[in-house]
Amino acid sequence: MKLYSSLTKKYIMSLAGLFLLTFLLVHLTINLLILVDDGRSLFNTVAHFMGTNVFIQTFQWVLFGGFAIHILFGFILQIANWMARPKRYDKKAISETSFFSKFMIHTGIIILVFLGIHLADFFVKKIGGTVPEIHSGDLAGIEDMGILVLEKFKMGGYVLFYVLSLLFLGFHLDHAFQSSFQSLGLNHDKYTPFIKSLSRILAIVITLGYITIPVCIYFFK
Amino acid sequence: MDLKLKIWRQAAQDAPGKFVMYPIQNISSEASFLEMLDILNEQLVAKGEDPVAFDHDCREGICGMCSLFINGKPHGPDAAITTCQLHMRRFNDGDTIVIEPWRAKPFPVIKDLMVDRTAFDEIIQAGGFVSVNTGGVPDANAIPIKKRNADLAMDAASCIGCGACVAACKNASAMLFVSAKVSQFALLPQGKVEAKERVQKMVAKMDDLGFGNCTNTYACEAECPKEISVTNIARMNREFLCAKVS
Ligand code: HEM
Numbered sequence: 073m074k075l076y077s078s079l080t081k082k083y084i085m086s087l088a089g090l091f092l093l094t095f096l097l098v099h100l101t102i103n104l105l106i107l108v109d110d111g112r113s114l115f116n117t118v119a120h121f122m123g124t125n126v127f128i129q130t131f132q133w134v135l136f137g138g139f140a141i142h143i144l145f146g147f148i149l150q151i152a153n154w155m156a157r158p159k160r161y162d163k164k165a166i167s168e169t170s171f172f173s174k175f176m177i178h179t180g181i182i183i184l185v186f187l188g189i190h191l192a193d194f195f196v197k198k199i200g201g202t203v204p205e206i207h208s209g210d211l212a213g214i215e216d217m218g219i220l221v222l223e224k225f226k227m228g229g230y231v232l233f234y235v236l237s238l239l240f241l242g243f244h245l246d247h248a249f250q251s252s253f254q255s256l257g258l259n260h261d262k263y264t265p266f267i268k269s270l271s272r273i274l275a276i277v278i279t280l281g282y283i284t285i286p287v288c289i290y291f292f293k
Numbered sequence: 294m295d296l297k298l299k300i301w302r303q304a305a306q307d308a309p310g311k312f313v314m315y316p317i318q319n320i321s322s323e324a325s326f327l328e329m330l331d332i333l334n335e336q337l338v339a340k341g342e343d344p345v346a347f348d349h350d351c352r353e354g355i356c357g358m359c360s361l362f363i364n365g366k367p368h369g370p371d372a373a374i375t376t377c378q379l380h381m382r383r384f385n386d387g388d389t390i391v392i393e394p395w396r397a398k399p400f401p402v403i404k405d406l407m408v409d410r411t412a413f414d415e416i417i418q419a420g421g422f423v424s425v426n427t428g429g430v431p432d433a434n435a436i437p438i439k440k441r442n443a444d445l446a447m448d449a450a451s452c453i454g455c456g457a458c459v460a461a462c463k464n465a466s467a468m469l470f471v472s473a474k475v476s477q478f479a480l481l482p483q484g485k486v487e488a489k490e491r492v493q494k495m496v497a498k499m500d501d502l503g504f505g506n507c508t509n510t511y512a513c514e515a516e517c518p519k520e521i522s523v524t525n526i527a528r529m530n531r532e533f534l535c536a537k538v539s
C-alpha cells in the first residue's frame with residue numbers, strides 16, 4: 073500500500089498500540105474488582121455502568137477502530153517485510169537482537185484469536201441479552217456478568233487457555249511499549265533506558281494482573 | 294587447518310543458484326577470510342573451474358565493498374568489523390563455513406556472492422547531499438556547532454554503505470543506512486537547510502525500492518561494522534514526522 077510511507081504506517085500502528093494499552097489498563101482495573109467482593113455487586117455495578125453509559129458506549133467504537141487499525145497495519149507491514157526478502161538464508165540469522173520483537177506477528181495473531189473467543193464468551197452474550205439477570209437486592213434487574221466470569225474460571229481448561237494467551241500478550245507488550253517510542257522518534261539519552269524498563273514492568277504488571285483473576289477464582293473461590 | 298566451505302553459486306542474476314561444497318586444506322590461521330577465498334579461487338582456476346565471485350576492494354575496512362553472510366551473520370562472527378578484517382583464527386580445524394550473499398529484494402545477486410547495491414546509490418541520489426551554495430571557505434569558528442552534534446554527525450557519517458544492516462534485518466529494512474545518511478546532514482547547519490525535503494525524498498525512495506519496514510529489532514546495530522547507532526533511526530523518525538506535520 074503506497075498510500076502511506078513505511079514510517080507513517082509505523083506512526084499509526086504505534087499510536088493505535090499505545091491507545092490499546094490504556095484500554096488494557098482500564099479493563100484490568102475493572103476485572104480486579106471481581107476479586108474484592110464476594111457478592112460481585114461492585115463488579116456488576118461497574119460492568120452495568122460500562123455497558124450502558126452513553127459516553128462509554130460511543131467510545132467503544134473508537135476502541136474497535138483502534139484494534140482494527142492496529143491489526144490491519146500489523147498485517148500490511150508484516151507482508152511487506154516478508155516480501156522484502158523473497159529468498160531466505162540457508163543459515164538462520166543469529167544476530168543479537170531483542171527476542172520478542174522477532175515474533176510480534178505471531179504473538180499478535182495469538183492475541184487476535186484470544187480476542188475473538190473472549191468477545192464471543194462475554195461481549196456477544198451481553199449484546200445478545202443471554203446473560204442471567206440478578207433477581208434480588210439493590211441490583212435487581214441488571215445482568216449478572218460476574219456469574220458468567222465465575223463459571224468460566226471454574227473450568228480448568230479455560231483457565232489454562234486464558235493464562236497462556238495472556239502470557240503471549242505479555243511478550244507482545246514487552247517489546248511493544250518501548251518500541252512505539254522509537255517509532256515516534258521519541259528517543260533520549262536520559263529517558264530511553266527508563267522507558268525500556270517501564271516497558272518490561274508494564275508487560276509484567278498487566279500480564280500478572282490479568283492472570284491473577286482466573287487463578288484466584290479457580291483455586292480459592 | 295582444513296575446512297569445508299558451503300558456498301552459494303549462481304551463474305547470473307536470473308540463473309537458478311545452489312550451494313556447492315568445497316573442501317579446502319592447509320589454510321593458515323593467519324590468513325584473512327578473503328585470502329582464504331583467494332586460495333580457493335586459485336585452486337578452482339587451476340582445475341579449470343569458474344572461480345567464486347565476491348565483492349572486495351580496499352581490504353582495509355574502509356570502502357564498504359566486501360560483504361558475505363558467514364554462518365548466519367553479515368561480515369562473519371566478529372562484532373564491528375568488515376569481512377576483509379576477518380581472520381581464519383576465528384574458525385577451527387574441521388569447521389563447515391556457510392557463505393551466502395546478502396539476501397534482500399532490492400539487492401539482486403549479480404553472480405555467486407556478489408550483489409547489486411545500486412539501491413543504496415539511488416537513495417543517496419534522491420536527497421543524500423547538500424545542494425545549497427555554501428560560498429567560499431568560511432572562518433572555521435564562524436558557525437558555532439555543539440561538540441555533541443559534531444560528534445554525532447561524524448559517527449553517522451562513518452557508515453560505509455556496505456549493506457550489512459539490510460542483510461541482518463529480518464525485514465531486509467534499510468532504516469539504519471538511510472537514517473545515518475539523513476542524520477549526518479540533519480545535525481549540521483548546512484544540512485539543516487534542506488533537511489525536510491531530504492528526509493521525505495530519501496524515505497520515499499527507500500520504500501519504492503522495496504526494502505522492508507523497521508520493527509525495532511536492532512539486528513542492524515548489532516551487525517554494523519561501524520557500530521552505527523539505532524538512535525539515528527529514532528532521529529529519522531522524528532525528522533520525518535516533523536517534516537510531514539509542518
Ligand atoms: C491489546 C492488544 C495489543 C496492544 C496493546 C498492542 C500494542 C502494540 C504496540 C504498542 C506495538 C509497537 C508498535 C511499534 O513498534 O511502534 C505493537 C506492535 C505490533 N503489533 Fe500489537 N498490540 C496489540 C494487539 C495486536 C494484535 C491483535 C495484533 C494482530 C495481528 C498485533 C500485531 C502487531 C504487530 C505485527 C506489531 C509489530 C509491527 C512492526 O513493527 O512491524 N498487535 N503492538
Ligand code: FES
Pocket residue numbers: 348349350351352353354355356357358359375376377378
Ligand atoms: S574490502 Fe573495503 S571494507 Fe572490506
